[in-house]
Amino acid sequence: MTKKVTRVTLVNLMDKFLDCHCFGHNWRWTKDKDILWGRSKAVVQYTEVLRCSRCTMKRLDTIAVPSMDLVKRHYDPPEGYYVERGGEEGRPHNRRDFKREAFARRQKRWAA
Ligand SMILES: [Zn+2]
Numbered sequence: 001m002t003k004k005v006t007r008v009t010l011v012n013l014m015d016k017f018l019d020c021h022c023f024g025h026n027w028r029w030t031k032d033k034d035i036l037w038g039r040s041k042a043v044v045q046y047t048e049v050l051r052c053s054r055c056t057m058k059r060l061d062t063i064a065v066p067s068m069d070l071v072k073r074h075y076d077p078p079e080g081y082y083v084e085r086g087g088e089e090g091r092p093h094n095r096r097d098f099k100r101e102a103f104a105r106r107q108k109r110w111a112a
Pocket of ligand 1: 020025057
């Protein structure tokens with residue numbers, strides 16, 4: 001089940017979302033879920049649920065036990081997190097574009 005994600009333009013991106021695009025997410029562990037038990041009653045796989053304390057993005061990592069290898073990763077974004085394409089030649093924005101936008105917003109604050 002994939003939810004439809006509405007994208008915003010870079011200039012309309014909320015500041016807290018822009019920070020995560022610039023610096024990465026501030027992940028916090030919340031809980032474990034979907035623990036898979038093997039025949040010997042040992043855990044063979046579990047899912048870590050992480051949430052970004054800034055933007056509320058959710059990340060679900062399914063981890064194999066005992067190797068601790070990542071089996072799969074799923075992101076559940078907050079509404080308004082993803083940005084429309086619009087970088088050079090219509091490519092998706094990269095971190096440099098986000099930093100440029102953050103810098104422009106700071107300059108407006110410095111000028112005020
Ligand atoms: Zn975040």
